[in-house]
């Protein structure tokens with residue numbers, strides 16, 4: 001036992017010396033042999049207890065105490081995923097073709113509130129402005145005062161019914177014409193895992209404001225990239241006939257990037273790992289479940305930036321379908337350094 005203890009101490013001494021001196025620089029003095037069975041109180045014979053301290057703590061004597069020098073290990077997000085995008089096997093996991101005669105409440109919840117939007121929007125969201133007919137979801141905004149709001153409209157979400165991480169979303173829709181409309185197909189985090197808005201992220205698959213009728217917008221918001229700072233990440237695309245014809249808005253959400261398309265034309269690609277070696281959740285909170293939202297707001301900081309034209313009502317946002325596909329290969333994907 002004593003030899004083991006002494007050898008261990010000697011080994012530690014060697015390690016210490018080799019760490020701070022040039023190799024072969026000095027002869028190490030071997031401590032004199034001590035018989036711990038006889039000399040039980042000798043300091044070299046005291047049994048050393050090595051505690052398995054938790055991260056962020058350090059052993060002091062026989063207890064673990066807080067380590068003031070500890071820094072949380074930084075987890076890099078949206079980097080080091082290896083997958084073959086060309087050969088992902090996508091399966092349909094959510095689909096609403098709006099073929100019935102009313103909103104499918106197994107998939108969606110309709111809002112009923114004057115506070116459904118924020119952004120100084122002017123609508124009261126009620127389920128009453130939804131119709132499902134001709135294979136379409138129709139959200140119609142009306143010039144109608146309700147609970148102090150001058151307009152009514154609708155907003156539906158899949159929050160408690162469908163949520164997902166990574167996948168392709170397709171929304172085929174026709175935009176609501178007129179100055180003052182603000183339609184969107186977008187996604188919010190199911191849980192505020194990284195904190196309140198915008199820290200846990202927001203993905204705006206498509207936004208449209210009626211006063212700028214030839215443009216469609218796609219945006220992500222994160223802790224450091226969001227519109228109130230003017231740092232949100234996104235872009236827009238000029239497309240004809242947005243409010244007279246249906247167009248397909250597509251989100252491709254992968255473990256390391258998000259792409260937005262309209263009619264298969266790229267609007268914007270967000271890939272923080274291209275610009276930063278180690279993105280954190282403040283740039284990429286998009287590794288958690290999100291849910292779908294469709295709504296037609298009236299007025300507000302953006303939609304109402306040029307006022308609201310009361311002659312446009314009723315005006316309707318029409319959605320032909322919402323589909324979500326997920327790839328088997330990405331279901332449990334983890335970060336792996338590419339061996340090449």
Ligand SMILES: [Ca+2]
Pocket residue numbers: 097098099134135136319320321
């Ligand atoms: Ca349909």
